[in-house]
Amino acid sequence: MTMKTNWLRSNALRLSGLTTTIIFGGLLACGGGGGGSIQSSPEPIVTPTDTTPPVITVIGSLNLTIEQGSSYTDSGAKATDAVDGSVTAITSGTIADAVGVYTITYTATDESGNSATATRTVTVVAASPATPAGPQAIDSEKWFHQTRLPDGNGWYNGEIQHYTNRIENSYVSDGTLKIVAIRESFTDQDRTKQFTSARLNSKYAFTYGRVDVRAKLPQGFGTWPAIWTLGKNIDENGGYWQTQGFGTVGWPASGEIDIMEHWGNNQNYISSALHTPSSSGGTVNVDGQYIATASTEFHVYSLDWNADRMIFSVDGVEHYTYAPNDKNSATWPFDADQYLLLNFAIEPNIASSFTKDEMEVDYVRVYAPNASSSASPVWADEFNN
Incomplete structure (x- = not known):
């Protein structure tokens, strides 16, 4: 034990003029009065670009047939987006009373400007002939x-x-x-x-x-x-x-x-x-x-x-x-x-x-x-x- 101790003391005296310390983890510190330190910069956070349009779901049938003179009320559509959640679906197009094929269009746009459309086809046909009414009693008020x-x-x-x-x-x-x-x-x-x-x-x-x-x-x-x-x-x-x-x-x-x-x-x-x-x-x-x-x-x-x-x-x-x-x-x-x-x-x-x-x-x-x-x-x- 005595010989090892004397050896450590002797070597310490020879190096007393300069002491070097290695700090693991990428930092190097120099003695003799506290010099500056060097640190690595963290990687920047990159947000992915949204290029996916909303998904539109048409409520009800995509193809409808109605008779002339019928009252038509469209059931609309709903839209969802993977990033923005629920998105408004805007309806456009009209149904006339004339016989023909008409298109209702639904458009939805997310906050990144991605748009999607969906359509419904409405066919107006001639009204069926009225079924003749059966015999009715005379007007007893008259x-x-x-x-x-x-x-x-x-x-x-x-x-x-x-x-x-x-x-x-x-x-x-x-x-x-x-x-x-x-x-x-x-x-x-x-x-x-x-x-x-x-x-x-x-x-x-x-x-x-x-x-x-x-x-x-x-x-x-x-x-x-x-x-x-x-x-x-x-x-x-x-x-x-x-x-x-x-x-x-x-x-x-x-x-x-x-x-x-x-x-x-x-x-x-x-x-x-x-x-x-x-x-x-x-x-x-x-x-x-x-x-x-x-x-x-x-x-x-x-x-x-x-x-x-x-x-x-x-x-x-x-x-x-x-x-x-x-x-x-x-x-x-x-x-x-x-x-x-x-x-x-x-x-x-x-x-x-x-x-x-x-x-x-x-x-x-x-x-x-x-x-x-x-x-x-x-x-x-x-x-x-």
Whole structure:
């Protein structure tokens, strides 16, 4: 131990003038008064450049087909970006109502300026034809089914039908009213008859004005359709206004205006008439005209009624004017409310071949007195329900 110690001391003395220290880790320190030191610089942090565009997801189908007239609302799209997260997708393009192919475009751009697009195709096709509606009941706010046998046994003039409120005998379809007479055995009010039909009373009554009814008539021996009016004050069992408490006088004191009557045994002859206390039953106040297509085409049957006269016409062609010089209760019970009736009666001499036919009515319109051709009706039924 002594020899080793003496050797270390001896060598230390020889080197006492200079001492060198090596510091591992890249630092070199020089003795003799504390010189400077050298350090290595850290590597700079480099952020990668964003060159990836957002991803767009279209919500819903990429290809849609809609019909003309349909309402279209686009469901849009959403976009996400790997760096920026959620990105707004902007929608452009329009869908017109014309038949064709349209494109909706969605565009999304991230904060680095990378853009992406996606599209949806919308094809507009012609609307499918509407499915015809089935028979619908008449508007009960406007019309009343008169079904009660007025004398408990039958109707007037030897008519042999039952009037019913069944949809088989009166209904609305495809924009028109059908009043249908049918050969069938039918029991009502303890009476069995071999024909059914319908008789409608309007729940609207008026004094003076113009009435236009566009209709196509049945045909065949024994058929008897009519468009007409009765005084609101008529006392007739089962009539609408009688059930409302207005029945105060009998027929013909109430007055009757026959706008159109057509008998199948005189095909295509349109008759218009007035029934009053001075001329009832086989009235002399009557005239008409032939319409060659009365049962194959629609025609407008009109009454123009004011305080001085009544004018009857078909499609604007006049055939009868009633204007008595002496207007009194016997000749002119027409200064008070009348209501409309539409019916299809069957006469006793109905053809053996008859099974079913109808009076088809396109519209009923009532205008104010002296209304212009462009005026709107004061009451109407267009049969579009």
